[in-house]
Amino acid sequence: MKKINLFLAMLLISASSFTEVKQINISGTITSAHDGLPIPGVNIIEKGSPRGTVSNVDGKYHIAVAGETAILVFSSVGYVTEEVLVEAKKTIDVVLKEDVGALQEVVVIGYAEQNKHSVTGSVAQVHGGRKAKRTQAKTELAPMAYEVMDEMELDMDVPLPDFNTEGYTTIHENEFLKATKNPLSTFSIDVDVASYANLRRFLNNGQKPPVDAVRIEEMINYFNYDYPQPKGDIPFSVNTEIAACPWSPQHKLVHIGLQGKIIPTDHLPASNLVFLIDVSGSMQDMNKLPLLKSAFKMLVDQMRAVDRVAIVVYAGAAGLVLPSTAGTEKEKL
Numbered sequence: 001m002k003k004i005n006l007f008l009a010m011l012l013i014s015a016s017s018f019t020e021v022k023q024i025n026i027s028g029t030i031t032s033a034h035d036g037l038p039i040p041g042v043n044i045i046e047k048g049s050p051r052g053t054v055s056n057v058d059g060k061y062h063i064a065v066a067g068e069t070a071i072l073v074f075s076s077v078g079y080v081t082e083e084v085l086v087e088a089k090k091t092i093d094v095v096l097k098e099d100v101g102a103l104q105e106v107v108v109i110g111y112a113e114q115n116k117h118s119v120t121g122s123v124a125q126v127h128g129g130r131k132a133k134r135t136q137a138k139t140e141l142a143p144m145a146y147e148v149m150d151e152m153e154l155d156m157d158v159p160l161p162d163f164n165t166e167g168y169t170t171i172h173e174n175e176f177l178k179a180t181k182n183p184l185s186t187f188s189i190d191v192d193v194a195s196y197a198n199l200r201r202f203l204n205n206g207q208k209p210p211v212d213a214v215r216i217e218e219m220i221n222y223f224n225y226d227y228p229q230p231k232g233d234i235p236f237s238v239n240t241e242i243a244a245c246p247w248s249p250q251h252k253l254v255h256i257g258l259q260g261k262i263i264p265t266d267h268l269p270a271s272n273l274v275f276l277i278d279v280s281g282s283m284q285d286m287n288k289l290p291l292l293k294s295a296f297k298m299l300v301d302q303m304r305a306v307d308r309v310a311i312v313v314y315a316g317a318a319g320l321v322l323p324s325t326a327g328t329e330k331e332k333l
Helices: 002-017 130-151 194-204 216-221 289-302
Strands: 024-032 043-046 052-054 060-065 071-075 082-085 094-096 236-245 248-260 272-278 308-314 319-326
Touching: 043 060, 052 060, 082 094, 194 216
Parallel strands: 024 094, 272 308
Antiparallel strands: 024 060, 043 052, 043 071, 071 082, 236 248, 308 319
């Protein structure tokens, strides 16, 4: 009898271990209980797992969790941490209460004095006329506070929140559809190419790219193909090819390539470009200002005599650094 019970127990354990966990996509908005405004930079993690994300400037977030029993943890400096059981919810909006103890010392964003010892990680909060000042800080004055954090030697024990919001929406594999039941097929003709350069960045840094950063269509579209130009008034040429599927020879792969008409640039209207650039300390990373400078050199090479460019900076410095300059002055640009 004991052997039978043991066998049944093992069967139950085996069955439970093979139960498929269905991922659930959760989204929502995080706001403050005090004034109802969205809170950016809130850390959202699935408890007990490495999955996590950060709310954007509008307080919105998206995350894929393991199932209905998952627990989401919402935390941010200056607020009380909240834990929410997912259950069957697809949308979870969270209202965070202020942590009064953590907010005893805050940065007042604006033109008032800012004391070195009073700087904490909670830079988004403002005391006195809170709603008006906080809205203004979000749109106009926030760089001032972040610049203070960049340039001052902060003597604080609380670590600053991680404002790196790089994340990728989960890619869901397309299901197989029989053509006899689904004879209509559509596809987008816009061309996105960012995934190739993004994966190259990860690999050059010795990092394994996140799974959802690998977007096959963008890697294919990254390269130029020697498709023929369209003829006459037709805006694009259609190029097709059919081949056996390497991993499933009984199926066929269809390759469709579109070549848009190349528009001559000789008679384009003159461009008058004005760039507003953040030059704070946080912009010195190689993938920020240095990358922008490399892109600008490519832009200067393509500028014509009729084109002009001006540059204004803010944060680390402020004001006009390049008055409107003609495209022929390439050394100056």
